[in-house]
Amino acid sequence: MILLIVALCAVTIVPRIIPAFIVDWLVLPEWCVAYLNYIPYAALGVLIFPGILSAVEHPIHGIFGGLFAIALALLRVPLFFIVLGSIVFIYIIML
Structure with a gap:
């Protein structure tokens, strides 16, 4: 068994x-x-991308969240705030 592990x-x-x-x-x-x-x-x-479509109840909310994250990234916002902002944005549009 050890020889097999070493060979693999x-x-x-x-x-x-x-x-x-x-x-x-x-x-x-x-x-x-x-x-x-x-x-x-x-x-x-x-x-x-598959996670964006399946993470929320309606895929359109995920797409909007992804577009919001892209917009924040283009504005050179730090990564932590992109993630946090996208979460808050999706939460708001789902209300």
């Missing part, structure tokens, strides 16, 4: 560690780097 650990850790060493030698074109910079935002959007 080696199999999963090798593909995760090797790119960390290779990326220093790799020179990517500027368009590729720009493309890769958008991956965290896309992944975050995919994780957050």
Whole structure:
């Protein structure tokens, strides 16, 4: 059983560690780097959007809350106040 655990650990850790060493030698074109910079935002959007639609009774309230959070983010409001403001905003529109 221990041998199996060690083997599985080696199999999963090798593909995760090797790119960390290779990326220093790799020179990517500027368009590729720009493309890769958008991956965290896309992944975050995919994780957050379903929660926006299902967190409240009516999905439209969640959409309004998300739009309010985007507006606050564009105004460079600190993250804590974006979250707090969105919660208060949804609470008010649900009354």
